[in-house]
Structure formats: C-alpha cells, structure tokens
Amino acid sequence: MKRSIFYISDRTGITAKLLGETLITQFDELEYTETTIPYIDSPEKMQETVDKINRAGEQDGVRPIIFDTIIKPELRTILNQANAMMLDFFHTFIGPLEKEFEQPSSFSVGKMHAVSNVKEYDHRIDAVNFSLNNDDGATTRNYKDADLIIIGVSRCGKTPTSLYISMQFGLRVANYPFIAEDMDNLKLPKELAQHRDKLFGLTIIPERLHEIRTERRANSKYASQPQCQLEVRAVEALYRREKIPFLNATTRSIEEIATKILVQCNLSRHTRQI
Amino acid sequence: MKRSIFYISDRTGITAKLLGETLITQFDELEYTETTIPYIDSPEKMQETVDKINRAGEQDGVRPIIFDTIIKPELRTILNQANAMMLDFFHTFIGPLEKEFEQPSSFSVGKMHAVSNVKEYDHRIDAVNFSLNNDDGATTRNYKDADLIIIGVSRCGKTPTSLYISMQFGLRVANYPFIAEDMDNLKLPKELAQHRDKLFGLTIIPERLHEIRTERRANSKYASQPQCQLEVRAVEALYRREKIPFLNATTRSIEEIATKILVQCNLSRHTRQI
Numbered sequence: 001m002k003r004s005i006f007y008i009s010d011r012t013g014i015t016a017k018l019l020g021e022t023l024i025t026q027f028d029e030l031e032y033t034e035t036t037i038p039y040i041d042s043p044e045k046m047q048e049t050v051d052k053i054n055r056a057g058e059q060d061g062v063r064p065i066i067f068d069t070i071i072k073p074e075l076r077t078i079l080n081q082a083n084a085m086m087l088d089f090f091h092t093f094i095g096p097l098e099k100e101f102e103q104p105s106s107f108s109v110g111k112m113h114a115v116s117n118v119k120e121y122d123h124r125i126d127a128v129n130f131s132l133n134n135d136d137g138a139t140t141r142n143y144k145d146a147d148l149i150i151i152g153v154s155r156c157g158k159t160p161t162s163l164y165i166s167m168q169f170g171l172r173v174a175n176y177p178f179i180a181e182d183m184d185n186l187k188l189p190k191e192l193a194q195h196r197d198k199l200f201g202l203t204i205i206p207e208r209l210h211e212i213r214t215e216r217r218a219n220s221k222y223a224s225q226p227q228c229q230l231e232v233r234a235v236e237a238l239y240r241r242e243k244i245p246f247l248n249a250t251t252r253s254i255e256e257i258a259t260k261i262l263v264q265c266n267l268s269r270h271t272r273q274i
Numbered sequence: 275m276k277r278s279i280f281y282i283s284d285r286t287g288i289t290a291k292l293l294g295e296t297l298i299t300q301f302d303e304l305e306y307t308e309t310t311i312p313y314i315d316s317p318e319k320m321q322e323t324v325d326k327i328n329r330a331g332e333q334d335g336v337r338p339i340i341f342d343t344i345i346k347p348e349l350r351t352i353l354n355q356a357n358a359m360m361l362d363f364f365h366t367f368i369g370p371l372e373k374e375f376e377q378p379s380s381f382s383v384g385k386m387h388a389v390s391n392v393k394e395y396d397h398r399i400d401a402v403n404f405s406l407n408n409d410d411g412a413t414t415r416n417y418k419d420a421d422l423i424i425i426g427v428s429r430c431g432k433t434p435t436s437l438y439i440s441m442q443f444g445l446r447v448a449n450y451p452f453i454a455e456d457m458d459n460l461k462l463p464k465e466l467a468q469h470r471d472k473l474f475g476l477t478i479i480p481e482r483l484h485e486i487r488t489e490r491r492a493n494s495k496y497a498s499q500p501q502c503q504l505e506v507r508a509v510e511a512l513y514r515r516e517k518i519p520f521l522n523a524t525t526r527s528i529e530e531i532a533t534k535i536l537v538q539c540n541l542s543r544h545t546r547q548i
Binding site: 013026092125129 | 277285286287288289292293296297298300301302303304312313339343359361363364366367368370371374375377379380394395398399402403406409431433434437438441526527528529530533534537
C-alpha cells in the first residue's frame with residue numbers, strides 16, 4: 001500500500017515541503033510518492049488540485065496526506081473538501097501565537113506579506129557576486145571586504161560552501177586554495193595572515209579526496225592517494241599550528257557545513273529564506 | 275515590550291528557523307529579537323541554552339518563544355524546563371501521523387536519520403560545478419547535458435538563479451546572456467535553438483535594470499535608460515516570437531523565481547533540503 005503525499009502552497013511550496021519531508025522521512029516502513037504543487041492561488045487551480053488528490057487516493061486505496069501552507073479562506077474551503085489527511089501548518093500554530101501575543105496575525109485578517117523585498121534581494125545578489133569574484137583565490141585584494149574566507153586543498157568543497165553561505169545568509173565569502181606547490185614547508189600566506197579572524201579551514205578524508213579528484217583527472221599525480229594524503233596532512237597541521245578553526249567536510253551536507261561554520265565563527269545570518 | 279524568539283535544533287537549525295520565521299512575520303505589531311542556536315546535541319549544551327532563554331525572559335519581562343526540532347527525549351526533558359512558550363514542530367505532527375500510518379516513527383523509537391548522504395552531496399556538487407562552468411555563456415558546447423538554460427540580458431538575475439536551482443534542486447543549469455551587440459535584429463542563436471525545450475527567459479523592468487547596471491558602471495551607455503529599455507524590449511519580443519516561457523524577475527526573491535521556473539518547465543527536484 002502506497003501513500004500519496006502532497007505539498008500544497010499558494011507560493012513557492014518550500015515551507016510545506018520542508019516541514020512535510022522532515023516528518024515523512026521519520027517513517028522507515030512507509031511507501032510513498034511525493035508531489036509538490038506550488039502557486040495554487042486561484043479557486044480554479046485549487047479545484048484541479050483537489051481533484052488530483054482525490055484521484056490519487058482512489059488509486060492508492062488509502063487517503064493521501066496533505067501538508068499545506070494555504071492562507072486564503074476561499075482556497076482553504078476548497079482544499080478542505082479533499083478526502084485526505086490534512087496537516088495545516090499555519091492554522092496549527094497561528095492560533096496559539098495570537099493568544100500569546102494578544103494580537104491578530106495578518107494571516108487572520110486575510111493579508112499575506114510579500115516576503116521578498118528589493119533591498120534583501122540586492123544584498124544577497126551582492127554577496128553571491130562577491131563569492132563568485134573571489135572564488136578559488138582569483139584575487140586576494142578584496143579580503144578586507146569579506147565576512148569570511150574559506151581555505152583548504154583543491155576539491156574539498158570550498159566553492160559550494162562559499163556560494164551556499166552567500167546565497168542563503170547574505171554574507172560575503174571568499175575562498176582560497178592551497179595547491180600542490182605550496183605543500184613543502186606550508187605557511188599561511190601574508191594575504192591570509194592579515195585577515196586571520198576571517199579564516200575558516202575545510203578538510204576532508206584523503207580517500208574521499210582521491211575519489212573526487214580521480215573523477216576529475218584520473219591517474220594524475222594530483223589525484224593520487226599519496227598526494228591527497230600529503231596535502232590533507234600538511235593543511236591540517238597548518239590549521240592546528242595557526243589555530244585556525246576547521247571542519248571535516250567529508251560526510252556532511254552543504255547545509256551542515258555552512259551552519260557549523262557560522263556557529264564557530266559567530267557569524268549571524270543577514271537574510272532570511274522564504 | 276520586546277519578545278525573544280529562539281530557534282533551537284540539534285542539527286542545522288534551518289528547519290526550525292524557516293518554519294518559525296514564517297509564523298512570526300505574520301505579526302505586524304510584534305517587536306522581537308531572533309536567536310538561532312543550532313547543534314544543541316548534549317545535555318550540557320541544552321542546559322546552557324535553557325539558562326540563556328530564561329535570562330532573556332527575565333530581562334524582557336515576558337516569556338520567550340521557542341521554535342524547536344529537538345528529538346532526543348533526554349534533551350527535550352531539559353528544554354521543557356525553560357520558562358517559555360514552546361512550539362515543537364515534530365511532536366505536534368508526529369503523533370497524528372503515527373496513528374494514520376499505524377506504525378511508530380523512528381522519531382518515537384529514538385533514532386534520527388542521517389539526512390546527508392554522499393551520493394546526494396556529489397549530485398549537488400556536480401550540478402553546482404556545471405552551473406559555474408556554464409555561467410554567462412562561457413561555453414555552449416555542454417548544453418546537451420543541461421537540464422535547463424536560462425537566458426536574458428546582462429544583470430537580470432541569471433547567475434544567482436542558476437546557482438540556486440543547481441544547489442537546491444540538483445539540476446544542471448546553464449545560462450546565456452544577450453548582449454548589446456545582439457540587439458539589432460535579435461535572433462535566437464543556433465546553439466540555443468537546438469535546445470529550445472530547455473530554454474527559459476528572464477526579464478526585468480527597465481528602470482530596475484538601469485539601477486543595477488548603474489551600480490556596476492555608472493554613466494555608461496550600458497547602464498543608460500534607453501539602452502536598458504531597448505534590450506528588455508528586444509528580448510521580450512524574442513521570447514514571445516519564439517514561444518519561450520519567461521518570467522519577470524523584478525520584485526521576486528530568488529526562491530520564487532527558481533520555483534516558478536521549475537513549475538513552468540515541469541522539472542522536478544532532484545534533491546532535498548534538510
């Protein structure tokens with residue numbers, strides 16, 4: 001018996017999906033299919049959606065599960081007609097909060113905030129552009145404007161981490177690679193030493209680095225086990241000697257790496273997701 | 275009277291913060307401060323957190339609000355001692371779901387899933403690298419491997435949108451700029467016409483484009499109002515003539531632009547957030 005799970009939203013669907021997925025993955029034995037249906041913002045679209053949900057339930061022989069963030073009463077009325085289990089994120093929590101704050105929410109009075117605003121958008125774009133322009137040691141002269149400089153060997157995850165942090169948190173993140181030629185007698189370059197409080201090191205298990213580099217350049221010295229081991233060992237020794245905070249990125253998601261760096265560097269988030 | 279809002283997690287805190295923020299921003303009149311405390315994974319850290327929350331409440335003269343995704347019973351017991359209003363995303367919904375599915379969740383049996391896995395990580399990194407290597411028309415020879423090709427004038431938001439989609443959804447997104455020299459008698463280049471079903475156009479209000487370009491190169495022809503108008507008009511005409519789906523990015527968040535493109539292109543998400 002397979003369950004149909006639906007994430008329904010009149011906006012992006014990111015919130016409904018995040019909540020639902022986090023919960024659903026707690027059920028090991030569950031067989032299910034997921035469908036995200038965003039931008040359901042008219043009665044016609046909602047009616048189509050309800051029909052789709054009901055058809056899925058009939059096919060499955062068991063009622064579907066709906067996670068939703070639908071606000072407008074005229075859309076909710078239609079959605080409530082679905083023959084499904086409904087987990088309604090806003091209604092569940094807004095009531096208790098209104099009581100606690102002793103004020104109605106804009107949810108209740110029927111107006112929803114536009115979440116995006118030009119200033120925040122500009123701020124994030126500016127941060128992403130900074131990270132792109134200061135990727136992979138392209139230049140070191142903008143480090144004075146950086147919020148964070150991520151350092152590490154080639155292919156340990158610096159670029160995606162930098163981009164993620166700039167995109168999600170609006171921080172200006174540069175990154176700088178240590179290359180094979182640096183490895184004899186590895187020292188902290190002057191350009192980095194000047195900004196010691198902005199440095200964060202990434203490291204990686206040498207075997208994993210070998211795998212990643214092999215995909216890129218098989219059978220090269222660059223990808224060889226000994227070279228990977230040598231580089232990782234030299235860089236970790238440098239981090240310890242210079243007391244640079246660092247993290248092993250090996251089995252971590254980009255989100256985990258990013259948030260752990262923010263915690264360790266005591267950086268706050270400049271923007272919000274929607 | 276100011277409220278202290280806390281987002282508490284034994285992992286990244288992204289879920290607790292995203293869900294909490296969505297609720298809190300519904301209260302226009304609320305004065306508040308937000309604090310995210312991630313990686314609270316030991317009784318000691320939790321006790322410190324509770325002390326911090328209680329101190330905030332005493333200072334504010336009103337109890338704080340806690341949004342949390344704490345799973346482990348030994349941590350919950352401590353958190354429950356905080357003198358605060360607690361909104362616990364997991365407990366609220368897990369009970370009803372266990373009943374519906376007639377099975378216990380791994381949440382209840384006390385084991386949490388590791389969300390990250392190497393394969394998914396690789397997939398996302400691969401997608402991000404693809405987007406970086408195929409940014410801004412750098413090359414057109416990989417378009418056969420692209421899931422999506424975003425097109426538009428310079429500075430309309432192609433790069434951040436491409437990176438966001440590749441990072442969040444694991445899709446290979448290239449982007450291609452139309453430049454001033456293309457504008458007389460604008461046609462769809464052969465390299466793009468071959469992959470018509472992968473194309474998505476971005477557009478932008480000319481006044482906004484003028485602002486953005488002025489920041490980059492003030493008083494240039496590139497940034498001038500007439501040039502911005504000309505380019506936007508030419509490109510929108512091309513989209514219509516060639517029946518390329520397109521979107522005005524002007525006042526939209528990156529998330530909105532990204533999710534709208536996925537819906538319109540009928541692309542599904544290859545990865546999940548945590």
